[in-house]
Amino acid sequence: MPKVIAILNQKGGVGKTTLAVHIATALARKNRKVLLVDADPQGSALDWAAARHGEPTFPVVGLPKSSIHKELPALAKDYDIVLIDGPPRVYDVARSAIMASDLVLVPVQPSPYDVWAAKEIIDLLNEATVYKPTLQKAFIINRKIVNTAIGRDVAEALSSYPIPVLQTAICQRVAFAESATKGLTVYEIDPDMLAAQEMSQLAAEVEEMLP
Numbered sequence: 712m713p714k715v716i717a718i719l720n721q722k723g724g725v726g727k728t729t730l731a732v733h734i735a736t737a738l739a740r741k742n743r744k745v746l747l748v749d750a751d752p753q754g755s756a757l758d759w760a761a762a763r764h765g766e767p768t769f770p771v772v773g774l775p776k777s778s779i780h781k782e783l784p785a786l787a788k789d790y791d792i793v794l795i796d797g798p799p800r801v802y803d804v805a806r807s808a809i810m811a812s813d814l815v816l817v818p819v820q821p822s823p824y825d826v827w828a829a830k831e832i833i834d835l836l837n838e839a840t841v842y843k844p845t846l847q848k849a850f851i852i853n854r855k856i857v858n859t860a861i862g863r864d865v866a867e868a869l870s871s872y873p874i875p876v877l878q879t880a881i882c883q884r885v886a887f888a889e890s891a892t893k894g895l896t897v898y899e900i901d902p903d904m905l906a907a908q909e910m911s912q913l914a915a916e917v918e919e920m921l922p
């Protein structure tokens with residue numbers, strides 16, 4: 712059975728799609744068989760895949776439904792790792808993604824608004840612990856501004872929630888938006904750049920959390 716990682720936050724624009732695409736790429740580069748499931752009705756990950764010219768690194772399928780947990784086992788049986796790019800707002804889809812997952816990652820930007828808004832997804836995750844006691848969860852700080860303490864401040868603010876914050880934060884870097892325009896990732900722009908290095912470090916930390 713594949714390991715399933717959902718990237719969820721009811722708030723939009725926090726980096727769910729960016730992280731889903733990049734973690735999927737980082738793991739595919741380590742020769743894992745990866746499937747990316749776009750669970751957002753807006754279909755951003757599908758748009759990203761459609762903008763791409765070269766060979767896809769991994770397939771992307773759309774499944775913006777509250778039946779993900781039922782449909783995924785058949786769909787994902789030939790893969791090592793499935794990433795679910797979550798939707799904003801839609802609760803029933805987020806619940807289904809949680810039910811399908813081994814690990815839920817919650818991206819947050821270093822802003823108090825994001826810290827407050829995280830309460831919604833934390834409430835959903837708390838609900839889930841009743842029927843999924845083994846579910847792993849973690850925050851990822853995304854768009855940290857290089858050389859500022861705001862990432863640390865936010866990690867501190869997030870410590871009032873019952874889930875850990877991953878060590879690796881992803882910094883604010885224009886290469887993320889630039890690469891997405893062409894259906895690419897920062898790896899394809901320049902695998903030696905800091906953005907790619909951070910992403911590989913993050914993916915390694917994420918893989919270690921898998922049961």
Ligand SMILES: Nc1ncnc2c1ncn2[C@@H]1O[C@H](COP(=O)(O)OP(=O)(O)O)[C@@H](O)[C@H]1O
Pocket residue numbers: 722723724725726727728729730755853854855881882883884885886887888889891
């Ligand atoms: N670390 C980052 N540095 C710079 N831009 C980022 C970063 N993460 C995300 N973005 C940009 O922020 C916007 C929202 O990100 P996205 O992944 O679409 O969020 P979500 O899926 O949560 O709505 C996009 O334009 C994306 O390119």
Ligand SMILES: [Mg+2]
Pocket residue numbers: 727728729751755796797
């Ligand atoms: Mg998205």
